Amino acid sequence: MSGSEFDVVVVGAGPAGSATAALLAERGLNAALIDRAAFPRAKPCAEYLSPEAGRVLERLGVLIRVRERAQELAGMTVVSPAGRRFTGRFAGAVPFRGFSDRGLALPRTVLDADLVAAAAVRGARVMERTRLERIGGANGRRTVEIRDGAGTRTLTARLVVGADGLNSRVAEQLGLTRRGRRRRVAFVTHMAGVAGVADVGEMHVGRGAYVGLAPVGPDLVNVAVVLDARGPIPGSSARERFESGLHRFGGVMERMRHAEVVGPVLAAGPFARTTLRATADRAVLVGDAADFYDPFTGEGVYAALRGAELVVEHVGDLIERDTLSAEALAVYDQARRDVFRSKWLIERAIAFAIDRPVLFERVADRLARRPRMADLLVGVTGDFVPPRAVLRPSFLAKLVL
Ligand SMILES: Cc1cc2nc3c(=O)[nH]c(=O)nc-3n(C[C@H](O)[C@H](O)[C@H](O)COP(=O)(O)OP(=O)(O)OC[C@H]3O[C@@H](n4cnc5c(N)ncnc54)[C@H](O)[C@@H]3O)c2cc1C
Numbered sequence: 534m535s536g537s538e539f540d541v542v543v544v545g546a547g548p549a550g551s552a553t554a555a556l557l558a559e560r561g562l563n564a565a566l567i568d569r570a571a572f573p574r575a576k577p578c579a580e581y582l583s584p585e586a587g588r589v590l591e592r593l594g595v596l597i598r599v600r601e602r603a604q605e606l607a608g609m610t611v612v613s614p615a616g617r618r619f620t621g622r623f624a625g626a627v628p629f630r631g632f633s634d635r636g637l638a639l640p641r642t643v644l645d646a647d648l649v650a651a652a653a654v655r656g657a658r659v660m661e662r663t664r665l666e667r668i669g670g671a672n673g674r675r676t677v678e679i680r681d682g683a684g685t686r687t688l689t690a691r692l693v694v695g696a697d698g699l700n701s702r703v704a705e706q707l708g709l710t711r712r713g714r715r716r717r718v719a720f721v722t723h724m725a726g727v728a729g730v731a732d733v734g735e736m737h738v739g740r741g742a743y744v745g746l747a748p749v750g751p752d753l754v755n756v757a758v759v760l761d762a763r764g765p766i767p768g769s770s771a772r773e774r775f776e777s778g779l780h781r782f783g784g785v786m787e788r789m790r791h792a793e794v795v796g797p798v799l800a801a802g803p804f805a806r807t808t809l810r811a812t813a814d815r816a817v818l819v820g821d822a823a824d825f826y827d828p829f830t831g832e833g834v835y836a837a838l839r840g841a842e843l844v845v846e847h848v849g850d851l852i853e854r855d856t857l858s859a860e861a862l863a864v865y866d867q868a869r870r871d872v873f874r875s876k877w878l879i880e881r882a883i884a885f886a887i888d889r890p891v892l893f894e895r896v897a898d899r900l901a902r903r904p905r906m907a908d909l910l911v912g913v914t915g916d917f918v919p920p921r922a923v924l925r926p927s928f929l930a931k932l933v934l
Contacts, residue, residue, distance in 0.1 A: 537689060538563075538688070538690070540557075540563045541557055541562055541563070541692045542567065542675070542692075542693050543557075543564060543566045543567070543657075543693075544703050545696035545698055545820070546645070546661075547568075547820060547821075547837065548645065548648055548820065548838055549696040549819040549820025549837035549840055550566060550568070550696030550819070550820065551649050551652045552648060552651075552837065553819055553841040553845070554566035554652040554694075555593055555648070555651045555652040556655075557849065558656040559655045559656075562849070566658065566659045566660065567663040568662075569665075570661065570662070571661045571662050572661060573643065573645065574646075575642055575796075575797065577799035578721065578757075579734075580638050580639060580640060580644075580747055580749050581747045582638065583636055583831060583832060583834075583917075584631035584633045584634065584636050584917055585917050587632045587633045589835075589838035593648065594651055594654075598647055599637065599647060600637065603637040604637070604749060604750065605732060606636040606734050606747070606748075607634075608623050608625070608734075609735070609911045610734070611738065611897065612738065612897075613738055613898075614893070617894060618897075618901060619901040620907060621909075623635060625905065626905050626908055627908045632917070638748060638749045638755065639749055640723070640755075663679050665703065675693045675816065676688070677689070677690060690815075692817065694816075694817055694844065695817070695818040695819070696818075696822055699802075699804065699825055701808075703816065703822060704818055707816055709809050710808050717762060717803060718759070718802035719759045719828060720758045720800050721775075721801070722796050722797065722799065723754065723756070723795050724754050724756050724789070724792045725752050726789075727754040728787075730788075734746070734747045734831065736829060738887055739781050741760070742781055742782075744778075744782050745829075759828055759829070760774075766778065770798075771799065772794070772798040775794075775798045804827070808823055808824050812862040812866050813862075815857045817844060817862055820836070821837065823869065824836075824877070827883070829887065830876075830883060830914040832876065832880075832916065836876075839872065848862065851864075875924065876913075899933070903931065909922055909923055910923055
């Protein structure tokens with residue numbers, strides 16, 4: 534193969550793309566991994582990893598390094614608009630155990646750079662500062678037009694993997710997206726001096742908004758403000774909008790009296806796009822490019838890593854056999870549905886409740902009184918309790934009655 538011919542070109546080197554490239558290269562495939570950014574690079578994210586994410590990080594050989602620089606989280610605390618509070622513990626009183634009894638929180642600059650390095654170590658050809666311009670197809674191959682410091686050139690591949698995130702250009706160019714209805718925007722930064730931070734992640738829900746707090750280092754807290762983009766958000770810069778959003782949360786603001794912002798404020802969203810399916814001829818999507826999780830459940834990184842495993846498991850031998858029509862790749866769509874469908878349902882149910890304060894207060898009240906139910910629900914978002922455990926009619930009835 535020449536320097537521009539690959540078995541697979543993976544577009545985007547976030548967790549989904551790096552993990553996919555690493556696992557395909559490990560299988561002996563000739564994989565290129567391109568990203569418009571140079572690593573380490575920041576990514577707007579609340580920077581919490583569910584306990585089950587550790588399993589895939591271990592498979593990728595980065596868990597020890599990641600753990601060394603991460604804070605461990607014992608669970609999640611949720612605070613309702615009226616101040617009702619419940620905590621679900623990962624090592625709670627439930628008959629399920631995850632890969633670990635702890636979640637992890639660490640800056641994405643660190644995590645993502647480690648994952649890119651893991652892909653390179655396994656033999657993927659990493660091309661940073663390289664932007665996807667256009668995807669085409671010719672002679673039974675995908676063509677990938679890229680632009681880097683030297684200009685524009687074309688790579689060819691049997692398969693293109695679109696791992697280019699929320700506003701995936703790959704998905705758009707392949708006609709796999711449509712506009713969704715939900716519209717939230719997020720502003721995220723790191724702060725020092727936040728009072729009362731313990732070894733749990735926190736979600737504070739307000740009207741049409743929520744704030745996440747996660748300790749990501751010694752006296753360093755990730756603060757993520759997520760707002761309904763349909764309402765007014767005072768401020769012209771990301772920093773001003775972050776601050777005006779945060780001021781809606783009196784309880785959180787009290788703990789910020791001596792706190793200061795110690796990094797850039799990053800903006801993301803609006804999250805309003807949905808993907809019709811994750812496959813086309815000689816192309817698959819993975820991670821946020823395939824479907825975006827509302828940040829509330831903090832599952833995006835796990836879904837990205839798990840999605841990478843599904844690509845390798847279900848598409849790996851199709852690449853080797855060069856059988857990559859949309860029909861042949863439908864097995865990957867099906868596998869994604871099997872693994873993620875129940876989680877999509879729960880995510881939608883949580884988003885529904887967040888937008889309905891009366892319902893949310895009722896659910897928060899029930900979960901505050903029934904810690905085992907809170908453990909189960911947080912275990913589902915931690916990716917180690919099967920969703921069916923909370924989709925049972927008896928569980929749902931106890932939540933609202
Ligand atoms: C506010 C917020 C909070 C969140 N909090 C959490 C959380 O606490 N826990 C959690 O698990 N998830 C969280 N998520 C979700 C999580 O950030 C994503 O699900 C995760 O980053 C998806 O990984 P990915 O690899 O699919 O995409 P990304 O991490 O977005 O990576 C995509 C990559 O593609 C590259 N790219 C894009 N376009 C091009 C192009 N044209 N050419 C070349 N490269 C390109 C980008 O530079 C980027 O590096 C949050 C998301 C938001 C917005």
